Amino acid sequence: MSVIAEHGGIAEHIHPEPQGFVRKYVFSLDHKIIGIQYIITAFVFFVLAGCLAEIIRIQLMHANGGFVTANTYDEVYSIHGSAMVWLVIIPMLTGGFGNFVMPVQLGARDVAFPWLNMISFWLFPVAGLMLFSSFLMGAPVAGWTEYPPMSLQGGAGTSMWCAAIFLVGVSSTLTGINFLVTILKMRAPGMTFTRMPLFCWGQLATAPLLMIATTALAAALAALFMERQFGVPFYDPTKGGSPVLWQHMFWFYSHPAVYIMILPAFGIMSEVISVFSRKPVFGYRMIAFSSAAIALAGFMVWAHHMFTSGIAPYMQLPFMVLTFAIAVPTGIKIFSWLATMWGGKIHLTTSMLFALGFLVLFTFGGISGVFLAAIPFDLHVHGTYFIPAHLHFVLVGGSLMGIFSGMYYWFPKMTGRYLSEFWGRVHFALFVIGFLGTFLPMHWLGAEGMPRRVASYDPQFQWVNQLESIFSFIMTAAILIFFVNMLYCIRNGKKAGHNPWGARTLEWQIPSPPPYYNFKHIPSVFGLPYDFTEPLPYTHLEDELTDAPVTVGAQ
Amino acid sequence: MAVVSIPGGGEVDQLYADTRELRLQGFLLFLVSDVVLFSSFIFAYLYLRNSGQGWPPPGIARPPISLAALNSAILFGSGATMHYALENFKRGNFLRYSSLMLWTILLGILFLCGQGIEYTTLYFQDHVSWAGSGIFGASFFTLTGMHGFHVFCGICYLVVLLLQSVHGVYDKNKYFGLTAGTLYWHFVDVIWVVLFSIFYLI
Amino acid sequence: MNLVQIEHVLAVAGGIVVFVVASIALRNDWKTPGMDNQVFKLMLGLLALGGVLAALAGLGVIGKA
Numbered sequence: 150m151s152v153i154a155e156h157g158g159i160a161e162h163i164h165p166e167p168q169g170f171v172r173k174y175v176f177s178l179d180h181k182i183i184g185i186q187y188i189i190t191a192f193v194f195f196v197l198a199g200c201l202a203e204i205i206r207i208q209l210m211h212a213n214g215g216f217v218t219a220n221t222y223d224e225v226y227s228i229h230g231s232a233m234v235w236l237v238i239i240p241m242l243t244g245g246f247g248n249f250v251m252p253v254q255l256g257a258r259d260v261a262f263p264w265l266n267m268i269s270f271w272l273f274p275v276a277g278l279m280l281f282s283s284f285l286m287g288a289p290v291a292g293w294t295e296y297p298p299m300s301l302q303g304g305a306g307t308s309m310w311c312a313a314i315f316l317v318g319v320s321s322t323l324t325g326i327n328f329l330v331t332i333l334k335m336r337a338p339g340m341t342f343t344r345m346p347l348f349c350w351g352q353l354a355t356a357p358l359l360m361i362a363t364t365a366l367a368a369a370l371a372a373l374f375m376e377r378q379f380g381v382p383f384y385d386p387t388k389g390g391s392p393v394l395w396q397h398m399f400w401f402y403s404h405p406a407v408y409i410m411i412l413p414a415f416g417i418m419s420e421v422i423s424v425f426s427r428k429p430v431f432g433y434r435m436i437a438f439s440s441a442a443i444a445l446a447g448f449m450v451w452a453h454h455m456f457t458s459g460i461a462p463y464m465q466l467p468f469m470v471l472t473f474a475i476a477v478p479t480g481i482k483i484f485s486w487l488a489t490m491w492g493g494k495i496h497l498t499t500s501m502l503f504a505l506g507f508l509v510l511f512t513f514g515g516i517s518g519v520f521l522a523a524i525p526f527d528l529h530v531h532g533t534y535f536i537p538a539h540l541h542f543v544l545v546g547g548s549l550m551g552i553f554s555g556m557y558y559w560f561p562k563m564t565g566r567y568l569s570e571f572w573g574r575v576h577f578a579l580f581v582i583g584f585l586g587t588f589l590p591m592h593w594l595g596a597e598g599m600p601r602r603v604a605s606y607d608p609q610f611q612w613v614n615q616l617e618s619i620f621s622f623i624m625t626a627a628i629l630i631f632f633v634n635m636l637y638c639i640r641n642g643k644k645a646g647h648n649p650w651g652a653r654t655l656e657w658q659i660p661s662p663p664p665y666y667n668f669k670h671i672p673s674v675f676g677l678p679y680d681f682t683e684p685l686p687y688t689h690l691e692d693e694l695t696d697a698p699v700t701v702g703a704q
Numbered sequence: 705m706a707v708v709s710i711p712g713g714g715e716v717d718q719l720y721a722d723t724r725e726l727r728l729q730g731f732l733l734f735l736v737s738d739v740v741l742f743s744s745f746i747f748a749y750l751y752l753r754n755s756g757q758g759w760p761p762p763g764i765a766r767p768p769i770s771l772a773a774l775n776s777a778i779l780f781g782s783g784a785t786m787h788y789a790l791e792n793f794k795r796g797n798f799l800r801y802s803s804l805m806l807w808t809i810l811l812g813i814l815f816l817c818g819q820g821i822e823y824t825t826l827y828f829q830d831h832v833s834w835a836g837s838g839i840f841g842a843s844f845f846t847l848t849g850m851h852g853f854h855v856f857c858g859i860c861y862l863v864v865l866l867l868q869s870v871h872g873v874y875d876k877n878k879y880f881g882l883t884a885g886t887l888y889w890h891f892v893d894v895i896w897v898v899l900f901s902i903f904y905l906i
Numbered sequence: 907m908n909l910v911q912i913e914h915v916l917a918v919a920g921g922i923v924v925f926v927v928a929s930i931a932l933r934n935d936w937k938t939p940g941m942d943n944q945v946f947k948l949m950l951g952l953l954a955l956g957g958v959l960a961a962l963a964g965l966g967v968i969g970k971a
Binding site for chain 2: 910913914916917919920921923924927928931941942945946949950952953955956957959960961963964968969
Binding site: 265329360363388394398 | 748
């Protein structure tokens with residue numbers, strides 16, 4: 150850093166590309182490499198957590214279970230949930246896409262603190278290994294929420310779980326600080342907040358959540374760890390503690406975490422839908438500000454997860470109303486995307502198909518969320534399969550569809566090659582069929598009263614569960630197709646060129662994959678990137694695609 | 705590491721001229737996340753305190769306020785000396801700066817000693833411990849211990865800063881480390897204002 | 907004069923000194939620009955408040971001994 154400071158700034162300086170495999174690909178400081186590292190690691194954990202999901206579905210094929218013991222079943226769904234939330238979706242959307250795309254879209258050479266970025270990345274696989282290694286010593290059994298007092302009685306792995314989630318939380322916090330400073334301070338000249346691409350707006354709304362909410366979780370985890378290891382009474386009611394305290398602290402993080410998992414996906418949607426409709430985003434400011442509104446309101450609704458936990462009635466009502474209110478900015482986004490597509494020239498690429506799937510499935514999940522916010526309905530279905538149905542609709546139908554859409558969209562930028570569009574369509578079709586078949590009947594199971602987190606259940610639900618399990622195999626097949634497609638196309642895909650989709654944000658104006666220094670000259674920005682009839686709103690980009698040398702020399 | 709630059713970055717130059725801005729903002733955000741960490745534990749403490757067992761819980765005596773008040777005055781005094789240390793550094797008055805820094809470090813150590821006395825009194829005389837005294841021990845020792853740990857880290861940081869400035873790492877135009885150190889030390893003081901109020905005054 | 911009284915007196919004196927010093931620093935810095943100075947001012951203000959609290963606690967006005 151001191152060298153940079155002496156020469157007067159970072160934006161116009163290009164560090165020489167590091168040499169050697171370790172410096173280039175392992176302990177890299179380059180945000181693009183780190184982003185790809187995040188994506189690969191998160192996909193590895195996705196496979197592991199997906200295997201756990203299949204164990205759950207195989208167990209539920211029969212009303213008496215029998216595939217694994219009830220205790221193992223508890224461990225499996227606990228780790229499945231924790232891993233999917235903390236090791237797959239959050240790192241993929243913030244660390245992965247955020248790192249790869251966001252600095253380039255802003256016209257920066259790197260994030261604000263590359264060293265911090267590297268540290269945040271390397272904390273994440275370590276935390277992941279710790280989380281999965283908790284199986285070796287008796288994994289947590291109280292679900293991904295780990296409510297005490299059950300989590301106080303769980304196996305030794307529960308403490309390991311605390312430590313792992315704490316580490317991944319530190320990683321998130323550092324990423325949040327890093328991204329926030331990057332967005333606030335490192336935008337290209339002329340890129341005002343109202344000219345920023347909407348994906349960056351998504352990251353801007355997410356970064357404070359990562360920074361603030363995750364720290365609150367760290368406190369809750371530290372207290373749980375201290376209680377388990379040293380017997381310090383915070384949560385144990387027999388020693389004067391309060392289990393509800395954990396629920397408050399946990400949901401103060403975990404409700405904003407829901408928006409950490411969806412706001413970047415909203416950003417991806419805004420980019421993809423606008424590009425493949427060849428129309429400017431409808432209501433740019435409304436979409437941008439509704440992200441901020443969702444992030445802000447996300448801090449004020451946590452107790453709607455706790456209507457059955459015995460909180461005072463005068464507290465329940467405001468939380469219910471505020472939760473309803475969050476549906477408004479979300480609705481603004483959905484309608485803006487619909488209006489963007491209205492009358493547009495829609496290109497049904499795989500990425501766009503996933504975006505359309507996102508719109509339908511996420512809206513569905515969002516509406517069941519509004520159901521759950523209503524206290525009378527929530528009292529009825531709390532702790533039943535309605536909850537997994539809702540959360541899988543928003544996290545799989547929302548976040549994961551967003552991740553797939555983003556992968557098909559940005560894969561050409563990462564590798565210079567297309568993913569196969571044919572297999573992409575197969576992936577999409579199978580995935581949506583499998584998804585609906587797996588999670589749609591869960592609404593019915595929940596309304597009928599089948600409790601969640603049970604290893605065996607009432608035989609009258611058996612045929613529905615068998616149906617769900619069969620559809621879940623279809624979903625798994627679809628994901629396998631996606632992985633094979635990706636591994637094959639890294640080397641053998643069709644060459645894509647620098648801007649295969651005709652997109653107008655900055656990352657598509659430079660070669661694919663982007664060179665180490667991103668831009669030969671930092672561009673100047675004088676407009677929104679979404680007006681498809683106008684010329685590009687950038688200057689100083691003439692040399693990017695030519696052989697013009699990167700001029701070397703001290704100032 | 706050699707630095708290679710490209711021409712034509714004139715307008716960029718002004719925008720990014722100062723990496724200090726980046727580091728300052730990053731440091732402030734770090735302090736914000738630290739505030740959230742303390743706030744969460746304070747929330748936990750207030751929640752437990754109001755959970756209907758009375759405060760302090762039966763059988764436990766409140767820690768004496770006189771020592772805590774003296775300790776607070778010591779820590780706040782160190783905040784003032786730290787502030788004037790930075791002021792003197794900015795004006796180039798290196799001698800006064802280093803003596804004020806030493807005073808700050810000394811007062812910080814005194815504060816930790818005071819806390820040590822308080823802990824030992826509580827433990828040996830009143831038999832109040834971290835794990836064995838219900839929610840009082842848990843919240844009191846966790847919060848004040850976490851704050852004490854922050855003070856300890858701050859003292860180490862200040863020692864490093866003092867050694868660095870003796871070796872001439874900072875000059876009149878470039879002293880970001882000292883700004884960060886002062887901010888951190890003020891942060892530790894201000895957290896104590898809150899902890900002192902909620903544990904001893906209300 | 908026992909230990910508790912000495913502590914009380916020292917706390918009052920310390921609190922007043924801190925309040926005065928922090929207020930003077932606050933007044934000198936009042937017009938400085940820049941984000942770090944804004945944060946400094948906020949923290950100095952809280953420091954002055956802390957001094958007052960310590961002094962009042964030493965006087966026995968607030969807090970139960």
